Amino acid sequence: MRLFQGIHSLILAFFRKILFLWVRTDASGNSAEALGLDPEKPVCYVLPTSSLSSRLVLEHEVIRSGLPGATEALPVKNGPAHSFFFLYERPGGLIRRRPTPTTTPEFEALIQYGLAHPDEDVQIVPVSLFWGRSPDKEKSLVKLLLSDTWNVAGRLQKLLIIMVHGRSTYVQFNQPLSLKLVIDEYRHSEERAKRKLARILRTHFRRVRQAVLGPDLSHRRTLVSSLVRTPAVKEAIRETAAKEGVAPEKVRAKAWKYADEIAANMSIVTIRFLEVVLSWLWNRIYNGIAVNNIKVVKEVAQENAVVYVPCHRSHIDYLLLSYVLYKNGLMPPHIAAGINLNMPVVGPILRRGGAFFMRRSFKDNPLYATVFNEYMHVMFSRGYSVEYFVEGGRSRTGRMLQPRPGMLAMTVRSFLRDHRKPIVFVPVYIGYEKVMEGRTYLGELRGKKKQKESIFTLAKTARKLSNSFGQVALNFGDAIPLTDVLDEVHNSWREEAYDSEYRPAWLNSVVDQLSQRVAANINAAVAVNPIGMTATVLLGTERLAMDEKQLIRLMDQYAELLKAFPYADTVTLPEGSGKDWVAYCENMGLVERQPQKLGDIIALEGSNAILMTYYRNNIQHLFALPALVASLFENKDALSREKILFLAGVAYPYLQAELFLKYSADDAEKVIDQWIDVLIDQGLLITLEDGRIGRPAEGTEEMLRLRVLSRFIIQTLERYHIALGILRKNGSGKLTAEELENQSTLLAERMSILFGLNAPEFFDKTLFRNFIAHLKKNGVITTDDNGLISYGDGLDEVADDARLVLGIEKRQAIQQVTMLDA
Secondary structure, eight states: OHHHHHHHHHHHHHHHHHHTTTOOEEEESOSHHHHTOOTTSOEEEEEEEOOHHHHHHHHHHHHHHTOSOSSSOOSSTTSOSSSEEEEEOOSBOSSOBOSSOOBOHHHHHHHHHHHHOTTOOOEEEEEEEEESOOOOOOSOHHHHHHSOOSSOOOHHHHHHHHHHHGGGEEEEEOOOEEHHHHHGGGTTOHHHHHHHHHHHHHHHHHHHHHHHHOSOOOOHHHHHHHHHTSHHHHHHHHHHHHHHTOOHHHHHHHHHHHHHHHOOOOOHHHHHHHHHHHHHHHHHHOSOEEEEOTHHHHHHTTTSEEEEEEOOOOTHHHHHHHHHHHHTTOOOOEEEEEGGGOOTTHHHHHHHTTEEEEOSOOTTOHHHHHHHHHHHHHHHHTTOOEEOOTTSSOOSSSSOOOOOSHHHHHHHHHHHHOOSSOEEEEEEEEEESSOTTHHHHHHHHTTOOOOOOOHHHHHHHHGGGGSOOOOEEEEEOOOEEHHHHHHHHOTTGGGSOOOTTOOOTTHHHHHHHHHHHHHHHHHTTOBOOHHHHHHHHHTTSSSSEEEHHHHHHHHHHHHHHHHHSOSOTTOBOOSSOHHHHHHHHHHTTSSEEEOOTTOOEEEOOTHHHHHHHHHHHHHHHHHHHHHHHHHTTSSOSEEOHHHHHHHHHHHHHHHHHHHTOSSOHHHHHHHHHHHHHHHHHTTSSEEOTTSOEEOOOTTSHHHHHHHHHHTTTHHHHHHHHHHHHHHHHHOTTSOBHHHHHHHHHHHHHHHHHHHTOOOGGGGOHHHHHHHHHHHHHTTSEEEOTTOBEEEOHHHHHHHHHHGGGSOHHHHHHHHHHHTOOO
């Protein structure tokens, strides 16, 4: 018997070597750590359908990854001869196919062992294998024959698939199941235990296949034609023809042209080509891609239509996200791209990589809007994954921009029309240590005209490929099921009837809440990196320079502050210490070292001083609340806890709106109270004998830490005070919101010059606009029919309290311009 097993093993090893002369594999989850295996319990791998080639690939991957062996017998009596089994027999023989799936004898033997030994357990690891991953369903018979799709291939088809797709084989190991936990409920019925485990595994394999292959796609031309035939588009054609006085056939041709302009043309050949090109590109310009919390996507992609909503920092964003998803065994999404990217050469490649193109504005073109809405409805109702940027454009300041409601509203309306397929939003934070367009952003913030995308600007960008841009991180945030938001805002939404034209009164509330949750969850998945930490601390100093040892100490202490009260589980912190981070920034050319006998000085100089505000802004929201508390002690030695909570509570709604903080207004007071305790524990604040909270003594290390911490947020608070000062100077009923916005921007720009504030967003008109909007939303100000702003005594009280955080020089500068009394 042993001789026979030895010969059998040698034959299989020979076949494996022959197979892997051609086959190349890419695997995920292929480590004991990733799988969370218990070394004390035996492991058994399971593949869905009996196949020699699948078995050989499994054995190869297990050996290569150092996992518990797939060729070793399980330490259980009467179990499988090896530590793997197939769930089902091959559905067909040489002559006929079996009408129903048949479980394998090894599967049944494992069930029998589990029932006979209730105290022992086996870890069952499901393994999915894909010979190539085709995201499209073509009309070509050859491609249909040779694509790994939802059907189980016959022997001849499998041979051809291996020959064509064997060099892009994907293997996915998944979290183990406990045999004991699965069958405990049916210890007196072998048949029911067998059905339960088979059902669990069958459902698992189906979900993984859905996530990896995605739903079948129609041929693009068929899809485009079907859009023009939908009732909504037909009605839009009739209305447009009547309004413009042209023949319906001409309008129908225009609608077809719109659909053709919009629709993606996803191609497996292009995706594989891009995978090779992007692998080379990332290795050339980045020191690595850190991917965190990918399990969130793998879980929700199995049964939901996924909408990826990343922050938008660079044109690299969408390429990077699609690449990471594909490398981790997930279907690349269809990506909403601006029509400006549909340029020669680049446009067709992006379209075949999954991009669909949209115009910047749908205004005054209801026909285009209807065609686009119907295209999006097809995407969502058929379960495709989609990606779009809720910010609209790229952030030039490093902060999250105010979400735009357009795409979110389309998604919600589509789901209301057909909610059979659940939709889940997956926020994605993409963090760069050095953003490729950084210098361009500086020019635009200084007033330089934005360059239009073209082949020539692309060629200029290509020259940067010799530079190093550090590491990039992709952090996936907590998923947001759309049904949860709908239930919170309007829990009777399921009972109403919807069509393509219906816009319920509560739709705006749903979109607003959804946008705020998406933005907050993106920020809650921030990746803190060495450059962000260094920028935050150095920009908190008066002269943008600090003794190296002191800088290192402060960075270590502020990192400990983040660990003492974590903002969210999805936030990631950099490895190493302050010393490593300073050296890293110096190596990246972002800080300057000035040798000095008493100790080297690390400084920000030239354009780097402004550029580093971008990276500071990436993580500013993490320090917002402790910095807010610290800022209250700029001009006060001590305050009661109640006063701190009140003042911080007044400012919180505006900080929350600007920085997309995750805490609700109801939770904010409790969180601020906890931060007071953390600051006391860290020595940045002290408890006085009379019960008040005081700041440390001047000249101490602790006071330096508190003062630098306050500067992390103080410019934001100064900007608020500028707007309030101008409003009070003019008086109630004298200014419109636009006039207040313009005057505030001019004063902020003046103060930026006078005080050397190296932060372009300090006089960003959009930030003033949003602040004024939230003053109105919170009832602090009102506007009359002429748009003039009115306010009551409450505004004066808020403004007086706000001056606690301002230094004397800045208070005087604001007072001189606004002519307020000291």
